[in-house]
Every structure is written in structure tokens, then in C-alpha cells.
Amino acid sequence: MLKKWIYYTSITLIVAFISSGFKAAKNQNPSWFSTAENEPSSVQFPSKDLSDYPFSNLIYTGKSFTGFKEAIAFKESQGQYKLINSFGYMGKYQFGASALRSVGIKDNAAFLRNPQLQEKAFSALIAKNKWELKDEIAAYEGKIVAGIRMTESGMLAAAHLLGAGSVKKFLKYDGKRKIVDGYGTSLKSYLRKYADYDTSHIIAEDNPVVFR
Template identity: 50%
Template sequence: MLKRWIYFTGLGLFITVVSTGFKTKAEKQFGKIEGFHIAPNEITHYTVPTPDETEQVTYRLPYTGKSYIGFKQAVGIKESQGLYKLVSRYGYLGKYQFGKRALRTLGIYDTKEFLNNPALQERAFKALLSKNKYELRKEIVKFEGKIIKGIKITESGMLAAAHLAGADSVKRFLYSNGNKSFRDGFGTSIKSYIKKFGGYDTSIIVAHSSPKVKL
């Protein structure tokens, strides 16, 4: 009798432990994952799939589509693989690979604090987009929807290219019909950024001539 009681007690404990590993639709906060930071006013939760759903597809990643969240995550992956503490061999910093000069224009001087503060990096990225949108406000109206060198020009593509090379380089590309282009130290071109990051919804970005970011 004692042996049977021990057997069934052990079996019950085993089933309890195993079952805790299969909770479906558990909420996961991707804002706490390295390389995926979401501000308080953005969507903060996604769900993981059930066992049945995982059999239907190979991958179930957070789908952000052509939203602003999707845009900034795509740029971050391209720039640094989403690594907030990355410093490139050219001295560019963080997830979005900021130069020190660009940071100073936003009021950020402490690069150590910048590298260790994901939320600050996200605010800085949004602020720089705001500045570039102001610098390119006329070009956005003039060129959006046009085709240059086989590439459809969109606001998000222009903003991404400006992050890569600066607003003036984007203007030279546009007004030269794509004949005057820029490549960074890794050989990445304005044209490739306009194409890769085209069609995202960046309407959340408000143009500002001199945005500043507070620590």
C-alpha cells in the first residue's frame, strides 16, 4: 500500500512539473529583450503560439509589418544586428550606429550613458528622424511616389537613407536623378536604403528643426 501511494504521488508531481512547460498564449514582453525596445506609447505585448499553431508554420516571430515599430526594428537590425552596446570600427555607437556629431546635435554628450541606455537610444533615433524629416520636408512632397533608378521613393526610404548618409546626401541623390549617390565605409548605398526601407508608415514622426533628447 505504501509503495502504491509513493508511486502515484511521484507520478502526480511529474505531471504537474511537465505541464507547466506548455502554457499557451503566454504574454511575452519583447521590450525587455536585447535589441527590441518599445516605448510606453507603443504596442507592448505579443503572444506566443499554441503547439497546434507551431505545426502550421516554421517561424512565429512578432509581426510588426510596415508600422513605425517595424521600421525602427528593421533599421536597427541592419545597422547593428539590434545590439545596443555595439561600437563599430569607425566609432559609431549603439543599435542605430550614431556618430558622436549626430548625438551632440540632439544634446547627448555622454556616450557611455548612451550605450548603456536602450530607452535613450530609441528616443535619439526618433529625434533624429524628426530632424531629418524637417530637413527633407520639401523633398518628401516633391519626390514621394516617383521612380528613380528603378526604386520607388517613399518617406520612410528617404528617412532611412538620411540616417545612413545625412539629409544633404539624400537631396543630391534625388535631384541628380540618382546619379550622385553615397556609400558608407562598408559600401552601403543610399539607393539600397531607399529600396530596403521603403513603404513603412513613418507618419508618427513629427518634423522638427532642432529636437533635443533629455537623459
């Protein structure tokens, strides 16, 4: 009888010891995570506040005009204001000298040193391309050409890459002409990649001039 008692007691103690190893730990949230309804979280994304991205150069801009600019800038130069490529295109948005002259900028060195001037130049050239493509935008926006839905922002981005004349040629030949830049980047890729951004507030201008 004593042996049976010792046997069952031992089994009970072993089971209790093993079970204690599976008990949930005390429910505590680490300091970097909070589920309290009224407590503001220190990590809330996406955000338009740059201070919320201390370890990133990414900016949440959606389909706004700022988003349009930054998306093109990243593709062109990864956002580097002082970059000059092997073809001589300059700055954050990779402008050619002739494009800069068309909006009144004649000093290339000063242009490269001045981020604000580069931002103004981008908006001015978009306004100029919008003027040059106003008929095409009116006629083709929303239509499918070469499998691509035409949008105002897509056409303006393509004009930034290869000029308004290249966009007109693309549309004239129903997208059947292959049009690429010196690095092989196609006009089609810009039409597609930069579609549906909001460029509506940019007013078309025949001869915009940038002032410092």
C-alpha cells in the same frame, strides 16, 4: 474436395491478414495540435505578443514605425545596444557622435548604457531628418528616381545611413551619383529596402532635443 476447401480458406485468411495491416489508425490528434473550432490554439502566428515567441528574437511589427525601427536596427547592429563599429558609430542604431550632439546627447558612455535614451534619440533624429527633407519628401514622394519609387520612410532611412545632405544630392542628380557608406552600403539600397513603412506620426522638428 477437401484440398480445394483448405486452399480457398488459406487464401481468404491470407487476404484478411494483409488487409488488416492497411486499416487507418484511430484518429487522435497529438496534444500539440488541435482542430477544435472553439478551442484556442497554442500556436497562432503572426502575433504581436512577445510571449508567443519563446524561442525567437523576432518581433512581428509589419510596416508600423516599430517595424521601421527594428528593421533598421537589425541591419545596423542586429539590435545590440552596446555595439561600437570600426568607424566609431554607436548603439542599436549606430549613431555618430555628431548626430548625437545635434539632439543634445553629449555623454557617449551614458548613451550606450541606456536603451531608452537610444530609442528616444532615434525618434529625434528621424524628426530632424524629416525637417531637413520636408521639401524633398513633398516633391518626390511617389515618383521614380533611378528605378526606385520614393517614399517618406525610404528617404528617412537613407538619411539615417548617410545624412539628409546625401539624400538631397541623390535627388538633385536624378540618382546618377553613386553614394555609399564606409562599408559599401548604398543609399539606393536603403531607399528601396525601407520603403512604405508608416512614419507619418513623426513630426518634423528643426532642433529636437532628447531628455533622459
